[in-house]
Amino acid sequence: MSTKDRIRTAASDSDADTYIVDPKTRKTYLKGQFLGKGGFARCYELMDMTTKEVFAGKIVSKSLLTKQHQKEKMSMEIAVHRSLNHENIVGFHGYFEDSESVYVLLEICRRRSLMELRKRRRVLAEAEVRYYMKQILLGCQYLHGVKVIHRDLKLGNIFLDDGLILKIGDFGLAAKINYEGERKRTLCGTPNYIAPEILNKKGHSYEVDLWSIGCIMYTLLVGKPPFETKSFEETYSRIKRNDYFIPPKVSPAAQSLIVRLLRSDPSERPATQTVLNDPFFSAGFAPTRLPLSCLTMAPRFYEKKTATSTSGLPPKPLSLVNKDGCGMVAGHLKRALSSATTTTTAVSVKPSSAPPLPPTATEFSPCTEPSDYFLSDLLCQLSDCLKKEPEKKSSKQWDEAEDPASQPIYWISKWVDYSDKYGLGYQLSDNSVGVLFNDNTRILLAADGENLHYIDRDGHEEFHMRSQRPEHLKKKVTLLNYYSDYMSDHLLKTGAAMGPKEGDEIARLPHLRSWFRTHNAIVLHLSLGILQINFFRDHTKIIVCPRMGAVSYIDEKSRFRTYRLSDVGQYGCSKELASRLDYGRVMVERLMGNAAAVKGPGKMVKEPEELIQ
Template sequence: VEVLGNSWRMSVMGDRKAVLKEIPEVVRNPQNGKQFAKGKFLGKGGFARCYELMDTETRIVYAGKIVSKTLLVKKHQREKMTQEIQIHRMLSHPHVVRLDGFFEDADNVYVLLELCSRRSLMELHKRRRAVTEPEARYFTNHVVLACIYLHDKKIIHRDLKLGNLFLNDDMEVKIGDFGLATMVEFDGERKKTLCGTPNYIAPEMLGKKGHSYEVDIWAIGCILYTLLVGKPPFETLSLKETYQKIKENDYIIPSRISADARHLIERLLAADPSARPNIHEVAQFDFFTKGYLPSRLPTSCLTMAPKFQPSQLVQLERRVVDGARARNALSPRQQARQDMLAAPLRALTTVPETQAVSMKRAPEERNDPACGDVPSDCYLSELYAQISELLTKKASDRPVVQEDEAEDPAAVPVFWVSKWVDYSDKYGLGYQLCDNSVGVVFNDNTKLVLDAAGEQVQYTERDNSEQYYTISVYPKELTKKMTLLAYFRNYMNEHLQKTGANMAVREGDELARLPCLRTWFRTRSAIVLHMSNGTLQINFFQDHTKLIVCPLICAATYIDPERNFHVYRFDLIDKFGCPRDVFSRLKYARTMIERLLSQSGNTNIRPGSLSTADARIGKYNTPSHRASINSPS
């Protein structure tokens, strides 16, 4: 079966340096007449640009991988894409990105892929660096399941890496990008092509001795190591040195890594490919069979480590339910939730403080991130250095190339503040995040966050220690603050733009740790919001634009007056420049970070600590004067 047609080949041969044409707003499949509306730009890589493509009839949205035919002139380029489609189209597995179709027109080849809206493990890695062991087990388990399927079909992926492991809304891993994949034609065949990504490439491939399924096993070892340790095992500043370390099997597993994880990594990264387990054997290692494997992870783990006390929460809730069955046919959980939503000033079910679920975890498994812990300033110093370096290079003085080159939508923030209500003259600042979760920073510098489903509660003390409760289970001492949280939540839903109905409870929500608003203040021109995950958000009052900067993924998101998102990675700003309005806001952000850092002796900066010339806090007596919608939902 020929995947790509031949009709266009001669027309592009004479124009090898043709400028890439703009993708039309509506793409038509000449074979069947189906039409697809071009949506958001998703990113680029290799030869392809990726956009959302919506079937105008079914309204189904795909990730459209679009390759210009001017880039497929050479025979090997065409054969490579043909092989990629031929292999990918025959696959159907829960942990493999689905290929739903492909077609071509006069200018481009279009591949319709399953949309994985949570991007890839690469973005998660940049934000989190090291993840917890249950998370690493969860993600790697999905990769192993997919590779069992691929290897059983005699397919070697040959480019397994964090950037090719995509995440859907259910936080399921999907292996994608089969551009380097190959079929094993007969038992014992050794492939000779040198291919892959430097940090993940196996030693036998570098030695050009021939390779097979074992290169995928090696790559899984690199992936697991990177997730647990926070960086690839052989990463160096130079390609030559990295290859040398791979050839010498020169890597170190930190002592904090558990024995089961260490044993698996050592087997996966065996220098001799014959000493590595096959993919079926990998699945039977103690790391997968004996450790805690979450059935689902919350989307909050894209930026925040989860909490792993599901059994404690269940037991605690049972005690409360058994002791308080009463008011009517509704269960205590249902009644409490109904009360919270309908009558926020009524006191809710409480339990003694001693029954709280705290951050302290059982010692038998390393569920804490292997991180070199979050710095006390929540990455402000790092962010200041990054922005300062950009500003010294005067990025706005360079002409900006086309938007696709200068922007990287994959770096869009996971969380931002979408609404806020300033009632700090009495209680504090209430806010809503983009996922509809709600929080309050109280005037005593404690914080409460309620998840979008209205079930899970997170309380942060002044010393930044965290306690976890449910909407129906919390200590009596928090009754007033829970009531105020409910008040803020209802106020924002009633008086500010609606951002959608309450989300349904989903599996994994009980593990969620949401970022909370760490510090905030207002100036004459903006409100500055610093989140506990390191994200800094500045909302400008005059033109309603917003700037969100993240030191971990090294990117700035600019939300223009029309509420369009423009995401600029710092390295792309350095390379291609950026619009002047973005540059001027980055300068303002640096000044605001200086102000935050100047308060380093007090990491919980109170609004009142600013000069009266700048601060506009407590000026009004009603919260309606100080309410805002900060970004589109």
């Protein structure tokens, strides 16, 4: 589904205000997908009906701007942002107002913010932190060069576009320096990122942004802000005392830079250019591009090949799927797939345009996942939500639970079941393809059609190029090719595909851990912890992500909406979604309590018939 079609679909679901007109220019904008909310604003996709250009439309109701200081703050935000133009600053494309609202047209950043990245990844590799830190610093250097202090740099205000290019946004607290040496005295900022000179009301300037960048760097490497506590008062006290601890897992170069950025005395903090020249940025691999998979999976970083280096992990022996010859297996599968069970899932994602990284040799460290792959978290989140009986709450507040920022990066868009012979084949939402074989080995082919990822039954990972795959993977690659061709030729996928990305050679993809079928649905559990359930009768689907604490619901009209489970419990949801969440809860219990029963692919698991009405 194209951006234009997605906007049309979203707009058709709206009761009113589908079109917005600029009273002065008479330009008309089509109001589309809800993107999120924050402060006084709600954000939607807005498409210029003349140029078809799509913006993130920040809409602020004038009923919320009743006080003079609120109006002045809005005017200052617009005045500052419209004066900026830099690759690492969210683009400003105009504003207008009518009798009811103020509309600000901004560059759309579909990969959300570093806040969502941290929720999915928890901690990042230092190579990734170098990538993001450099762009934050370049954006901040530009701001300081035009005499602007951001004053609210934090994960939630740093956005990512489709190419994972970083963009600093939200200038609601920004200030202009009017003369050399001016010190601002407004008490402002976000508790975990606020500099001590702001708290001490001693006057502040550009240095507060460097403090916040130090907090951001620490958070990305450690997983939580350096001064975070359970109360604002204690957090502020720790900031004033400069009381924080850097875990030993953080490299000496990174520790040194964090300490310099978090100096209590602002005059002792380095300027942006000094930070850019810091040894941290030359202490290890510094990628110039990252693949989309880095939003949810740790990449495999590697250095350029030398005469003494190897080109990958050594292949490990394994039992082949079948004793038949490769040609016989492939021919049999090709004939048999026509009678296999198939399905598709629909959604639209815009492709990335990031340029490639140079060829390299393997060196990576996968993230450590819980031994149950988040099943316990899934059960707790679903149970807590359902205890609040969300289906009994008034439908007037249901929309308050919607949170598009929590939409999953990956889900299974197509699948084909030939487990009575080989296994389950599937396509992920980015067009990569995988197979979970009956011998509990897995193989994935990236969307570029060349990078192979093999996981043996003990969880050991290998990476190869398809054109140079080792002999022991010959049969499995052949089977993978036939699954892939069959899904491409016979299964329709509603929604634009995310095609091959530059950087795929360092990508690590999620894989299917386990699955089973019931009379009502197929249940799929991914290595990311994501639980996906496709219901046969009405083709609805739920995708529950424990890291985000959210569920995406694809209804019978193929509408794709994402909700925070905690908000569903608070604001309620439809009876249809509630019943599917309850079904999901029971399926998680089956996955946890009957692992042996569902381990073998293709097993049919019994279920209470009353679960789905």
